[in-house]
Amino acid sequence: MPRWIFGAIAILAALSLIPFVLIARARGTKSASPRIHIIQDMDDQPKFRAQQPNSLFADGRATRPPVPGTVAYGKLAEDDHYYRGKVGTDWATTLPVQVTEPMMKRGQERFGIYCAPCHGLAGAGDGVVAMRADRLQEGTWVPPASFHTDVNRARSVGYLFNVITNGVRKMPAYGSQIPEADRWAIVSYVRALQRSQNTPVNEVPPEIQASLR
Ligand code: HEC
Structure with a gap:
């Protein structure tokens, strides 16, 4: 075998390392031009991304707001009684759901x-927050209402539902935290509480009546 063959093999072996050196360098340095991308497969296309500007629209935004009146899937809250506690223009006086023990x-x-x-x-109206606020005596505290006043006993269930949903005067709204079904469950429970504090004796079961008198 001629001796130059060994020389050629050695040179080729050295040259074959060059691609690896180039790859290593490409991985370790930054470049403003996009990387070589031989098979495109529609990976790169002209398009607008969220929050990018777009001069085509008057407001200059690429992201379009939803069409007015758009309703998210499964959020068509049409039933006024269930979702807003209203029947026509009045607060509902009946529950839109069946009262059950689990509820x-x-x-x-x-x-x-x-x-x-x-x-x-x-x-x-005597929760721990209210008691603590009373003790602090800061003078800016509006006490939480008692449910056992004639006014609040006379409130319709729809009104109570709305108080939970939107709050009232100094009371904050809880609609974003309590789903409708739970709001109705709370309203039913408030009614039960009111009854527990204000029941005519003749509505108490007879066997218990005796022990009351
Ligand atoms: C952060 C304290 C706080 C929490 C929690 C709270 N409330 Fe109130 N609530 C108040 C205050 C304060 C008032 C009286 C508001 C006023 O008169 O300005 C009030 C008033 C009310 C009233 C009377 C409404 C009226 O028209 O006078 C009802 C009914 C009521 N709350 C129900 C609820 C129910 C049901 C919940 C639970 C989902 C709840 N509240 C949670 C503070 C609270």
Whole structure:
């Protein structure tokens, strides 16, 4: 075998390392031009991304706002009674859902989480937050209402539902935290609380009546 063959093999071996050196360099340096991309497969196309400007529209935004009146899938809240506590223009006087024991239990639990801190476990307006605020005596505190006043006993269920949804005067709104079904459960539970504090003796079961008198 001629000796130059060994020389040629050595040179080729050295040259074959060059691609690896180039790859290593490409990976380690920055470039403003896009990388070599042989098969395009529609990977790169002219398009606008979210938040980019677009002079085609008067407001200059590429992201278009939803068409007015757009309703998200599954969010068509058409039933005024269920979603807003209204029947026609009046507050609903009936519940739009069937009262069941699990629902009352749920209402009790949700009431304990969302209402009792201010209104108290029995709804007398003596929750721990209210007690603490009383103690601080800062003078700016509006006490939470008691549910056991004639005014609040006379409130319709639709009105109570709306108080939870949108708040009232100094009370904050809880509509974004409490789903409709839970709001109705809480309303039913508030009704139960009101009844628990104000029931004529003749409506108490007879066997218990005796022990009351
Ligand atoms: C952060 C304390 C706070 C929480 C929590 C709270 N409330 Fe109130 N609520 C108030 C205050 C304060 C008022 C009285 C507002 C006023 O008179 O300005 C009030 C008033 C009310 C009233 C009387 C409305 C009226 O027209 O006079 C009802 C009914 C009521 N709340 C129900 C609820 C229910 C149900 C929950 C639970 C989902 C709840 N509240 C949670 C503070 C709270």
